Amino acid sequence: MKIEELALLHKALSVPVRLKILKLIADRPLCVNAITRFLRISQPAVSQHLAVLRRAGMVTGEKKGYMVHYTFNRRRFEDLKEAMGNFPGEAFDETALRNRVKSHTGGGADMAESEKGHVE
DSSP states (O other), rough: OOOOHHHHHHTTTSSEEEEEEEEHHHTTTTEHHHHHHHHTHHHHHHHHHHHHHHHHTTTTEEEETTTTEEEEOOHHHHHHHHHHHTTGGSOHHHHHHHHHHHTTTTTOOOOOHGGGGGOO
16 A cells, blocks of 8 residues: 555544544445434535545445445455554555655755655
């Protein structure tokens, strides 16, 4: 798993409401309205949180009639756990990292300085 993908997953899981949503849908698929009722937050807020989780691959949606039922993507979570178990070793493309380090040696700027524009 690439470092950018790990960051995306961690961002998706960094908000307590999103963790609550995952807990709710871990056992059974639920629609936005059901999640809204359980969490007592607005439907647009739930939809936005689900969109973030969907982009990260943590939930999948299945259309049933006019409603979409969301389920927890356990495989994606297992992938995250495995990647974190191997972190940091397998999170980097070793060749690309070596090349970047080489390009920064002797040039006066260290790698941390050159990466400032890439920190979110």
